[in-house]
Amino acid sequence: MKVALFVPCYIDQFYPQVGVATLQLLEKLGVQAHFPAQQTCCGQPLANSGCEREALPIYKHFVNTFQDYDYIVAPSGSCVYHVRKHFDKLDQTDEVQHVRGAAYDLIDFISTVLKVETLRGAFPHKVGLHLSCHGQRGLHQANESEMTPVRDGQLRRLLASLDGIELTELSRNDECCGFGGTFCVSEAGISARMGQDRVADHVRHGTQVLTGSDMSCLMHLEGIVRRAQLPIRVMHAAEILNGLTA
Amino acid sequence: MSSASRNRILLAAQANKPAETPLPTVPDFGGEATAERFTAVLSSIGGTVVWLDGLGQLGSTLQQLFPEARNTASPLFDATVPIHADTPTHVLAEIDLAVLTGEIGVAENGAIWLPEANMLHRALPTITQHLALVLDHRRIVATMHQAYAQLPSTGSYGKFVAGPSKTADIEQSLVIGAHGARSLVVLLY
């Protein structure tokens, strides 16, 4: 199994430790992932801004970079969703189709491909899970409150299997955090307000560690937590799962 | 000019419509067609169910339920005001209680089919202060699918009535009695 690690641009630049944790976690699960040095970005920031045409060279670069791998794993469901859904703008060559199907969010890869549902280790904290909309509604990694009252999902199961962990039950299980890519600056007021409301739900229910599988939402939420100087630690799920102590 | 617009709209719709897709068959989803379910749902939306031992009890039951109703309209018992399709508005406006026959009850949502033929006047079921519908409990079906399947047609005018008139337009506070009947009683037999 030839696995490539895709580290989205903002993780590469601002959260390298999340890339490191992803790589090491995969190793612990028996997967040697390779980081193709030519990689840059999936092109989502441009496309979400209405500049899909300008993003096409980035899409092609992405396909060229990753076409020889069986799987492409990224600690960000949003980028994966973009590759799967919006690379339809490219000519659908075998390579393009392969790359679209081979892109996986880290947690999705662990659950669906590696078929790992539980992990051994302890994480004795009260953990609030932030569901990324693209991971949940786009990649179907978790149940949606629009469809069912049952709160279930890949990361929830993995976390729930840890010793000593207590998962926060939020009033609104899966409301958007308000990041939204360039939305966070073009609609900064609403974006901030949504993030503040999301964080407040965690505060009300006692979250100590706020986590999720999409670093972009977490970057936004972390910015709000730090501005308000709240006693909440924001960690990507890869960091928690990689750092487990038995 | 309306006929020119008609042609323009139809031509544009014809030119711009997508390739034809099939019309699905709607299955009968089954469901619970019981008086219990009907009663529970109707109560939850502000209506009331009262059982009659038989139609003979109608007058006395209404007397108990609506002792203050002075102007009553109904083809089913000795009502005080005769109503027909030509009854003037000011007479209709004084009706306290209308008692009419419902045709079909829908258990999933508490709705009752009321065709024009049973209304005396089209405005009566909404202009009356209170409405009572008499319904044969054997005419309760589970869902709207089954209700529509049983209707031979919707006639000239007819409606499903589910509970009393209500609104939540002020701060989402539920208020019963917006413009239509302030209460709905379903008399099951």
Next chain:
Amino acid sequence: MNHAIRADKFLLDADRTTWHDETLWFVREKRDRAVYAVPEFQELRELASQIKDHTLSRLDLYLQEFEAAAQANGVHVHWAADAAEHNAIILDLIRQQGATRIVKSKSMLTEECHLNPYLIQHGIEVVDTDLGERIIQFREEAPSHIVLPAIHLKKEDVGDTFHLHLGTEKGESDPQLLTEAARQHLRAKFLAGQVAISGVNFAVAETGGVVVCTNEGNADLGVNLAAVHIACMGIEKLIPRLTDLGVFTRLLARSATGQPVTTYTSHFTKPAAGKEMHIVIVDNGRTQQLGRPDFRASLKCIRCGACMNTCPVYRRSGGHSYDFTVPGPIGAILSPNIDMKKHRSLPFASTLCGSCTDVCPVKIDIHTQLYKWRQVLGEAGEIPASKKWSMKFMGRLLASARVYGLSGQFARQALRLLPHGLTHAASFNAWAVARELPEPPKQSFREWYQQQPKSVPQPQTPQVTV
């Protein structure tokens, strides 16, 4: 003015924003409970979607079938290409009656066509009879929601309005008492109405009849007391068969307010003896939208408002921030079809979270259409030039690993070295209005990776076992 600026105005009153958000979330939760209680709900959504797709794919034929059936029922059918023609037809019908007073139940189409100001300008008294509509009519405001037109108002606001217009006691804000005052006031209007205008929820091609759904009973009361009924409908209101109503009546109210069905589901097929019934069929941009493959699914909308109630942006920015008759996510995909320049900011008023698509009872891919409108706007030059240029620049930057690596290094250095006051100045950096920037690490991931031994060693003690 764009959506963000109008939203910022709404956000200034933080408590009111909280209240607005929570009130609509309450409706969303009611919707959820109603949906969970119907096991076949998702199947019904699929059926509704297919029925609407099918109807659009034969729209010209169904329109003619509907017209013929309606005419056979003794109903007069009129066709309006646009808002102006719609308004002129209605004024003409009112004048033919010699009428001066009309009552109107809720119709988003007549809002879209700005019928009220038109009729009033021509000397007609127009009374909106839906309570929410009447409230905003008194206040000379536009509806802020398609199902809950006055949802932006608190009961105290309504109390002030009714004190002014209906003479209720000053300071009275009890919804029960205010509603009773409106009932008394509107009863007089109903009794005096000469012509009644209603909207249409569904038009059945097979029967030629129209279906109107209300909770208040105002459509029935108005129509059945007036001599003339004028029903106004967009061409997309059609459904083929009577039995299709089984699907749509099960979806509409549950999606809209969480009720199992609206109080009144009224079928108007033939006029009462001695009275008249007219149906005005309106295009006003709809056939154009039908011709846009990426956006035609927006014509499946049954106007339940569920996408508004669930939209985290709508709940915090209010319906007026959209400045379009239909606000929220569905409005943001309908409005650019009407006027792309005016409404160009609306497809960007979304995080593309997809909740709107998930609640939509007819499965319109709303968030995908928002994304696609962004591309159309980008191509048409309707996004800010500065954004376009920076995106072009990013496109070149991100297509090359070498250029990207260098610029990343530069940005991180800048972020570390520049003072907080500069990097977080709101005038330069909208991110910083409420958020700290990430703390820039010394090394990027790729720099770290390059320093690792070629074959990365296994960790000494596996801490996680499967």
